[in-house]
Amino acid sequence: MVQCSPGHFDQAFGALSDATRRDVLEALGRGDASITALAERFQMTLTGMQKHVRVLEHAGLVTTEKVGRVRTCRLGKRGLHEEAAWLEQYRLVFLHGDTPMAFFGTYTDVTPPSRLVWTNEEGDLGETVTTVTFEEQHGRTLVVVRDLYPSEEAVDTGASAAMPETFDQLDELLARLVVETETARILTSED
CATH class of the missing domain: 1.10.10.10 (Winged helix-like DNA-binding domain superfamily/Winged helix DNA-binding domain)
Structure with missing residues (x-):
């Protein structure tokens, strides 16, 4: 971190x-x-x-x-290197097959190091708005995903089609992070 x-x-x-x-x-x-x-x-x-x-x-x-x-x-000479590094740790990239998929959008609430809120408008007219909140709670990160759809029909087609795939991708990411964290812990304890 x-x-x-x-x-x-x-x-x-x-x-x-x-x-x-x-x-x-x-x-x-x-x-x-x-x-x-x-x-x-x-x-x-x-x-x-x-x-x-x-x-x-x-x-x-x-x-x-x-x-x-x-x-x-x-x-100024300081630049924003530390801030960029802090934000980078929250950039999620999922692999969908061999294709990397990253979160694109706007960071609407940044409270280092405990809270990050990201919003993205999807579709040609930005008709669906997705907001993802990462919040630190007692040493764990709570992830909340909210989708705002323009109509009930859009919910039926968008959510039902995309959510299972999104959860599968999140599952894969979390499993990989657990393995990487455990590996890092073992390597650190051996030193």
């Missing part, structure tokens, strides 16, 4: 929870910019942009330097 500093993660995920701040990071990834230029680009007040930059700076994602009257922003 990836070890993390809860305060450090809270600051980073808190900073990333706002769409404007994510867009600012993306813009700074293309090059340094002054706070004034960022405020103009995102059509907001200078004070509003300063607040966003302060949050990003406090999380270590952005650094600023004042030269004369201009405060220039650039990406």
Whole structure:
């Protein structure tokens, strides 16, 4: 399990929870910019942009330097490597035959290291919404899967066709994880 500093993660995920701040990071990834230029680009007040930059700076994602009257922003050196590693441990990949199938969607609630909620809209129009919650409870992980279907007919065709296969895949994954965990425990105890 990836070890993390809860305060450090809270600051980073808190900073990333706002769409404007994510867009600012993306813009700074293309090059340094002054706070004034960022405020103009995102059509907001200078004070509003300063607040966003302060949050990003406090999380270590952005650094600023004042030269004369201009405060220039650039990406911080810290990066998001620890956060990415933490999220990666929750990325589930199932094997369906020889084809890997991964969860794709949006992480809607991230509370390191105890809770992760993932949502995905399926179908051409996003008519079915699947939400998966991973929650740590007394040393075990509770997995809750919720599907929201647009109609009763969609429930009959979607759920009845897909759920048995999904449970079979989850069974295979859990069996593999138990073997891997047991093997790691044995190897660790031999050292």
